[in-house]
Amino acid sequence: MNFNLTFLGQIIAFAIFVWFCAKFVWPPLIGAIEERQKKIAEGLDSADQAAKDLELAQHEAAKKLQEAKHEAAAILDQANRRAAQLVEQGKTDAKEEGERIVSSARAEVDKEVNMAREELRRRVSELTIAGAEKILQTEIDEKKHSELLDKLTAEL
Amino acid sequence: MAAGQYENAGEYIAHHLVNLTYGRLPAGADLCYGGVNETTQWTLAGCASEAASMGFMAFHVDSLMWALGLGLLVMWLFRSAAKKAHAGVPGKFQCAIEMVVEFVADTTKEVFHGKTGAIAPIALTIFVWVFMMNLMKLVPVDLIPFPLELMGVNYQKIAATTDPNVTLGMAAFVLMLVIGFSIKVKGVGFIKELCLTPFHTWYLAPVNLVLEIVGLLSKPISLGLRLFGNMFAGEVIFLLIAALFGAGFIFLPLAAGLQVAWAIFHILVIVLQAFIFMVLTIVYLSMAHEEH
Numbered sequence: 001m002n003f004n005l006t007f008l009g010q011i012i013a014f015a016i017f018v019w020f021c022a023k024f025v026w027p028p029l030i031g032a033i034e035e036r037q038k039k040i041a042e043g044l045d046s047a048d049q050a051a052k053d054l055e056l057a058q059h060e061a062a063k064k065l066q067e068a069k070h071e072a073a074a075i076l077d078q079a080n081r082r083a084a085q086l087v088e089q090g091k092t093d094a095k096e097e098g099e100r101i102v103s104s105a106r107a108e109v110d111k112e113v114n115m116a117r118e119e120l121r122r123r124v125s126e127l128t129i130a131g132a133e134k135i136l137q138t139e140i141d142e143k144k145h146s147e148l149l150d151k152l153t154a155e156l
Numbered sequence: 157m158a159a160g161q162y163e164n165a166g167e168y169i170a171h172h173l174v175n176l177t178y179g180r181l182p183a184g185a186d187l188c189y190g191g192v193n194e195t196t197q198w199t200l201a202g203c204a205s206e207a208a209s210m211g212f213m214a215f216h217v218d219s220l221m222w223a224l225g226l227g228l229l230v231m232w233l234f235r236s237a238a239k240k241a242h243a244g245v246p247g248k249f250q251c252a253i254e255m256v257v258e259f260v261a262d263t264t265k266e267v268f269h270g271k272t273g274a275i276a277p278i279a280l281t282i283f284v285w286v287f288m289m290n291l292m293k294l295v296p297v298d299l300i301p302f303p304l305e306l307m308g309v310n311y312q313k314i315a316a317t318t319d320p321n322v323t324l325g326m327a328a329f330v331l332m333l334v335i336g337f338s339i340k341v342k343g344v345g346f347i348k349e350l351c352l353t354p355f356h357t358w359y360l361a362p363v364n365l366v367l368e369i370v371g372l373l374s375k376p377i378s379l380g381l382r383l384f385g386n387m388f389a390g391e392v393i394f395l396l397i398a399a400l401f402g403a404g405f406i407f408l409p410l411a412a413g414l415q416v417a418w419a420i421f422h423i424l425v426i427v428l429q430a431f432i433f434m435v436l437t438i439v440y441l442s443m444a445h446e447e448h
Contacts, residue, residue: 014329022278
């Protein structure tokens, strides 16, 4: 417990250790720690950013999906309407066509009837002339009596 | 334990409180086993009285050896971690070292406002070194001295901080650092500060100077004596308990219980004292950086 040179020895040893620590121990260790802290902070930041991006993307995707659904529904609706329209138009067309066929057939029939009637008239007039010839035993001058004949034909 | 060799517990304790001393024994000093030293010579002190005769020109071989050895050990440990330090995922060893470094860095930042450049490594050195020297107190008191005594080494104190030379030596270096930083930061202002506080007039400069120098010196002295006092007192208690082991079988359970209790308590004390020494050093150094 005497006070002696140990005191000076300790001062020198302390000084050397402090110098050594400040020069070779502290800087690399604190440097590594601080660099790691920076790295971790950056990592956390980018993780936050990624989470935010993910949320945004999910929102976007949901919106897109919704839009697509709407669009699909619209297209379907339109198609249905178009189909109904086509069916309706088809019905109308068919009806018109039918009516047209029927009316043309009717016209044909009328024509045939008229023609038959003409024929009949012509025959009747011929018969009439022939009857009249026989009755009169004379030739009837066609030219002379054509007026009369025409009148007769019209009357029939 | 080994109290049987000694005449009484007092002698046992006194013996364990003597350092292994190598120094200049002056001519005319009394030798341990009678007679007088004829020529001045450098020698190992054979007993406390010879060591006392050596006065200032002596070394405590054990204190210096343990202090240097433990200092080199921790410096080697930290240096080996520092060499491999990287910012990636640290290994267990690097983690352990970095925990200490970060603890010291945080403490320094809390106390010292400003750039902690040179302060933090000083604090780290103090903390780990004082801690290691204190830690030697948890080694049973006779574990190392007793085998050495059988080999002919009379004295061995392994806890270097129970030697006031060691603690005051560290405190003296802290004082040098305080003065150094004061001059570096304030320049001539430091001298002015010494002369003009607490009485702000040049007429009272001598009074101020005396007061300020007393204040300046009292800080490191109290720093060194606090550590020494705590460690020395703890050591004496350990020695008392050790002496109790030798007092008879009846005392064995009591001594064992006391030993365990005191050792557990000292786990706290050695860390705390190392921490206090570190924090006070930072405080003194930060005071050196600040204007009054």
